[in-house]
Amino acid sequence: xxxxxxxxxxxxxxxxxxxxxxxxxxxxxxxxxxxxxxxxxxxxxxxxxxxxxxxxxxxxxxxxxxxxxxxxxxxxxxxxxxxxxxxxxxxxxxxxxxxxxxxxxxxxxxxxxxxxxxxxxxxxxxxxxxxxxxxxxxxxxxxxxxxxxxxxxxxxxxxxxxxxxxxxxxxxxxxxxxxxxxxxxxxxxxxxxxxxxxxxxxxxxxxxxxxxxxxxxxxxxxxxxxxxxxxxxxxxxxxxxxxxxxxxxxxxxxxxxxxxxxxxxxxxxxx
Amino acid sequence: xxxxxxxxxxxxxxxxxxxxxxxxxxxxxxxxxxxxxxxxxxxxxxxxxxxxxxxxxxxxxxxxxxxxxxxxxxxxxxxxxxxxxxxxxxxxxxxxxxxxxxxxxxxxxxxxxxxxxxxxxxxxxxxxxxxxxxxxxxxxxxxxxxxxxxxxxxxxxxxxxxxxxxxxxxxxxxxxxxxxxxxxxxxxxxxxxxxxxxxxxxxxxxxxxxxxxxxxxxxxxxxxxxxxxxxxxxxxxxxxxxxxxxxxxxxxxxxxxxxxxxxxxxxxxxx
Numbered sequence: 001x002x003x004x005x006x007x008x009x010x011x012x013x014x015x016x017x018x019x020x021x022x023x024x025x026x027x028x029x030x031x032x033x034x035x036x037x038x039x040x041x042x043x044x045x046x047x048x049x050x051x052x053x054x055x056x057x058x059x060x061x062x063x064x065x066x067x068x069x070x071x072x073x074x075x076x077x078x079x080x081x082x083x084x085x086x087x088x089x090x091x092x093x094x095x096x097x098x099x100x101x102x103x104x105x106x107x108x109x110x111x112x113x114x115x116x117x118x119x120x121x122x123x124x125x126x127x128x129x130x131x132x133x134x135x136x137x138x139x140x141x142x143x144x145x146x147x148x149x150x151x152x153x154x155x156x157x158x159x160x161x162x163x164x165x166x167x168x169x170x171x172x173x174x175x176x177x178x179x180x181x182x183x184x185x186x187x188x189x190x191x192x193x194x195x196x197x198x199x200x201x202x203x204x205x206x207x208x209x210x211x212x213x214x215x216x217x218x219x220x221x222x223x224x225x226x227x228x229x230x231x232x233x234x235x236x237x238x239x240x241x242x243x244x245x246x247x248x249x250x251x252x253x254x255x256x257x258x259x260x261x262x263x264x265x266x267x268x269x270x271x
Numbered sequence: 272x273x274x275x276x277x278x279x280x281x282x283x284x285x286x287x288x289x290x291x292x293x294x295x296x297x298x299x300x301x302x303x304x305x306x307x308x309x310x311x312x313x314x315x316x317x318x319x320x321x322x323x324x325x326x327x328x329x330x331x332x333x334x335x336x337x338x339x340x341x342x343x344x345x346x347x348x349x350x351x352x353x354x355x356x357x358x359x360x361x362x363x364x365x366x367x368x369x370x371x372x373x374x375x376x377x378x379x380x381x382x383x384x385x386x387x388x389x390x391x392x393x394x395x396x397x398x399x400x401x402x403x404x405x406x407x408x409x410x411x412x413x414x415x416x417x418x419x420x421x422x423x424x425x426x427x428x429x430x431x432x433x434x435x436x437x438x439x440x441x442x443x444x445x446x447x448x449x450x451x452x453x454x455x456x457x458x459x460x461x462x463x464x465x466x467x468x469x470x471x472x473x474x475x476x477x478x479x480x481x482x483x484x485x486x487x488x489x490x491x492x493x494x495x496x497x498x499x500x501x502x503x504x505x506x507x508x509x510x511x512x513x514x515x516x517x518x519x520x521x522x523x524x525x526x527x528x529x530x531x532x533x534x535x536x537x538x539x540x541x542x
Contacts, residue, residue: 004465063368064372064378066376066383067376067379069348070377073340073341077340077341092368097332097365099419099481101335104338105334108340109337113340121365121367122424123394123426124421124422126420127419128419128421146394148370148395148398151395151396154396154439155396157435159430164425167428265432
């Protein structure tokens with residue numbers, strides 16, 4: 001099955017565009033979990049159990065696991081194994097290297113970790129992305145326009161009258177021969193999000209940086225989703241997983257995920 | 272000690288600009304090592320033992336270790352621990368993410384792995400690099416112009432009459448407030464290497480992609496080194512570590528590293 005079909009299927013089943021970002025920081029999880037053998041995995045397991053029927057994807061953020069060294073890598077592996085197979089796993093890795101190294105990263109993320117999708121950086125060009133595209137059933141989300149302040153440094157640079165991120169979006173569209181490319185587009189720039197959706201109407205968008213204001217969610221859904229109100233994967237990490245720091249953290253995460261799902265659905269076209 | 276001073280010190284001691292790239296692929300190491308408990312670490316240890324007096328740095332390539340999962344991560348940790356403390360370790364990671372994630376990557380690479388330097392991608396701009404720059408004694412090598420074919424896709428794009436990689440070089444120079452920035456510049460573009468050295472005369476350059484032709488080495492040294500014939504870190508991976516696939520792999524690696532060191536030194540200014 002193509003990634004995009006897997007995504008659509010669970011997105012329809014759960015009536016959701018919400019992606020829960022598993023940016024699990026050992027220092028921020030509820031204190032009572034710290035006596036567990038693997039507190040990070042235990043935390044993730046509870047979050048997954050309590051939100052699995054409300055999401056279209058999970059997005060573990062590699063940096064948070066790598067910061068724990070070997071045991072973090074192991075916690076991530078167990079987390080990926082635990083996520084129900086119907087729910088796509090997007091590993092937020094932002095890798096990008098020359099061909100033979102990119103092959104290794106693709107093996108690490110797609111074969112060892114068994115992710116369904118990864119995020120990659122476009123700076124080194126197509127041959128740095130190609131090894132990921134060899135996996136037909138997977139999806140590579142290429143950074144296009146990110147939600148951070150530093151996006152201005154290079155992504156907004158004008159090339160022949162057009163910003164770099166538009167050039168990236170067009171190139172990625174031309175790389176999508178097997179239907180396994182996506183774009184990372186921050187929620188913080190609604191006008192640009194709209195423009196990128198016009199350039200790439202059929203690609204899945206991974207959209208981080210959505211806040212809690214209804215207005216921002218509205219524009220993200222309106223401009224980020226495709227014409228059927230699908231193919232937008234709207235990520236929220238800390239607001240969901242750290243909704244409570246007490247023993248009720250999992251149910252608080254569920255409440256917050258449900259709230260975001262329903263808020264998003266307010267702005268999706270009705271069928 | 273600043274990274275740049277550590278680099279200069281061992282570079283002078285070993286009279287070398289050679290960096291050995293530890294792109295150690297489990298499938299390519301000599302068959303007789305495969306019965307070892309940790310063949311990748313064993314291979315690296317022998318390479319390090321046989322080349323430690325000929326190099327100015329080692330550059331383990333993260334992808335090759337990640338492809339082995341948890342045990343690869345452990346082999347990398349042991350390798351970093353084993354490298355003599357006077358020799359800088361540059362972890363080729365090409366990370367790049369928003370601030371709180373970049374902090375995690377910096378912790379993983381600088382604190383857990385104890386690297387002296389890392390490679391990072393510029394696409395997300397300064398705030399994605401800043402957490403690495405908080406470590407004063409370390410060095411972040413930012414991708415500028417890479418040696419692969421795909422460099423043409425975006426790095427050569429013209430912005431207000433100048434290629435993107437020049438804009439990156441200038442920005443990085445302005446980020447170098449604590450003297451802990453470097454640039455990754457491929458050896459395959461001598462004219463551009465010259466131009467980037469003009470823009471950033473004082474930054475260390477990590478230079479991959481050097482082949483075996485004397486002419487290419489000459490232009491790399493001439494244009495890549497600073498005015499004292501220093502601060503160029505010329506990387507060779509496969510040509511050194513896979514010089515032989517037999518029991519003599521470590522001595523063959525030594526011969527190849529020595530050959531490259533001496534070839535490079537032919538073109539350095541004499542004092």
